[in-house]
Amino acid sequence: MKSAVEIVAIGHELLLGETVNTNAAWLGRRLAGAGIRVVRRAVVGDVAGDIHEAVRDALERTGAVLCTGGLGPTRDDLTKPVVAALFGRELVLDEALLERVRERFTRRGIEMPASNRSQAEVPAGATVFPNPRGTASGLALEDGRGFVVLLPGVPSEVHALLDGSVLEWLVRRFPDRAGPLLHRQVRTTGIAESILAERIDDITTSLAPLTLAFLPHASGVDLRLTAWGDMPEAEARSRLDAAADALAGRLARWVYARDDQDMVDAVAAHLTARGLRLALAESCTGGLIAKRITDRPGASDFLVAGIVSYANEAKTALLGVRPETLAAHGAVSGETAREMVEGVRRATGAAAGIAVTGIAGPDGGSEEKPVGTVWVAAALGERMEVARYQLLGDRSEIRERAAQAALALLLRLLRESEP
């Protein structure tokens, strides 16, 4: 396989789960963007035999290996001697590098600890990549079998090394590499993965050489189209656009956004373009919708306020929900949702409103209204939609799904009322 690398990540803390290996995902994206594919990853502990075996296997299999971690000055940092031995190279002191390491300490007004001297030792014949963020340099070793690049484990140092020098070095090793991996995404909500797959089955079978991945989340299923860089970039882009349009056309009712846009971006774009202001009344989502909207800079362009009316008395006092409504229909009902959204629009003067009331669990369900029962009301000018959902999952998933369903209902009103 061309332009393929394997990653070997080294560190007990990764295996024990005390650190999440965010380097792996970052490297995967960065390399794919340069037309280089990560075809396999391994994670091993700080054990010489395990490091040796994992790097050797990857080198034999793919001939191109990136290691992260195990380049520090302490005794459990074994990557450098193990990989040097794998290439039959001695470690030799690099005086210029020693000077650089020492200088980093001097700048902080500290004398270099003796243990850091080992960080200036380099396998004979290795390429050295200066690390602008730390004392562990990047290193590369090559022979007839291929190459191994050593990077430290600290994410900011990995980023600085790759973008500073290592990516350029890698790219030169793959003169025949394909064009960059290109993506398009069609984001859906409110439809199960398998039903969605059935509806687009005919489109799916005629996509090649593009591929399609189904990425399910609590808040919906993303369809991700990929062009693998094996055709001219212009052709890839036009094929991707056509395929995304075909999918979005077929699934129009459930599509809320394209590519990296999310639900809040889609709703925000409609509201700001039309100068509409939004108010929220949240019960079971408890501020999650407000939080999602204000995660995004620019929320102040359209969001007036949100009211988290968690207790029934707050529904009455802050939103004007009538006690008779609560008594007759309960807090989790279409009638209450309707009065909540009317109340928050009245209190704020906003043209657009969303209200959510439901049972997120784990307790509070009944036969008639089991956990996952959620009522949403969305209002826009004179129009109002009220809908009941039966959502699956744990408390956090039900809340996420409820927030997504509420925003989706408002988005539908916004689209249908498009001038």
Next chain:
Amino acid sequence: MKSAVEIVAIGHELLLGETVNTNAAWLGRRLAGAGIRVVRRAVVGDVAGDIHEAVRDALERTGAVLCTGGLGPTRDDLTKPVVAALFGRELVLDEALLERVRERFTRRGIEMPASNRSQAEVPAGATVFPNPRGTASGLALEDGRGFVVLLPGVPSEVHALLDGSVLEWLVRRFPDRAGPLLHRQVRTTGIAESILAERIDDITTSLAPLTLAFLPHASGVDLRLTAWGDMPEAEARSRLDAAADALAGRLARWVYARDDQDMVDAVAAHLTARGLRLALAESCTGGLIAKRITDRPGASDFLVAGIVSYANEAKTALLGVRPETLAAHGAVSGETAREMVEGVRRATGAAAGIAVTGIAGPDGGSEEKPVGTVWVAAALGERMEVARYQLLGDRSEIRERAAQAALALLLRLLRESEP
């Protein structure tokens, strides 16, 4: 090595970095807690040959393999047939399982799509673990070489399966496993990692054989003590307790919780024990505090309501902040924070209140009030504390730090007024 497993994670999206493999870290921690060590991980794409090779190698090397991912109903889900073939087993339809899968759809009022039928196919002789959260069951295959357990890739389903049945099944396979890895945690906020490290330097040097890790987050620094299962469990527990007490005693001013308790748990415990009710007024945190509180079941025991007063007009209309205060001091000021917390307590009758107003960025800063300027007011009965913070980080970190600082200020009032 005894009591060791390897993990093989399957999915192109992991290699491409579109999904971070959070399952791996979670499984590492959960298994370590049961005395089972993850000794290696591999990540491969949805390619039959790669899955086959990775699982076979792991099975030969360690004899105990957990796979995650690739159990869905679509055509790129290959884990089950590949692993069945590795054990020379046919896939057979499990009628009881089919009924369960069908029922999940029926409960949502949907007919089961034909493709989901494949999820009820099981390798002959496999152990089936019911999945309470989805349609992909967990599976285990065993022969003379060892065992392979198959889990889906969706984190909530992995958690439900492992804790529901798989962990118990695994533990029975390792009768000679070591003592569990034990942890204690002391959680701090409002103090920098390096200053904290200096203050406990003498305690740190006398901890062995326990180890201490500093885990910094946007919302504070956690101190994690670990006993590695190399002494009797009772001794480990008493050493850990003594060490945690020593750290917490030294750092009392900054410690908000122990072990898995978080800030909301700590605040909630005080409020519910004393029958106090809480109301929130959030500006720059935009619902984040309400969301964090309602993430937790039982929030209705103490939370009355939250008001996200994002626009200035909402601060006036919903919270009664005086226009003169806004004009004289600005929305981001101690005076506004004070009037916000008074307003939300007045509107809800709550005894406890928090208000936050600040500049989360990236825009909106000035020389006098740069991005990261946050004012918090916390009130409890007759007492009120108002504090200014200058927080670092991007928009999301500033919001998280502001939420944490606000809850910490209320926690201090609650502790100081303890009857």
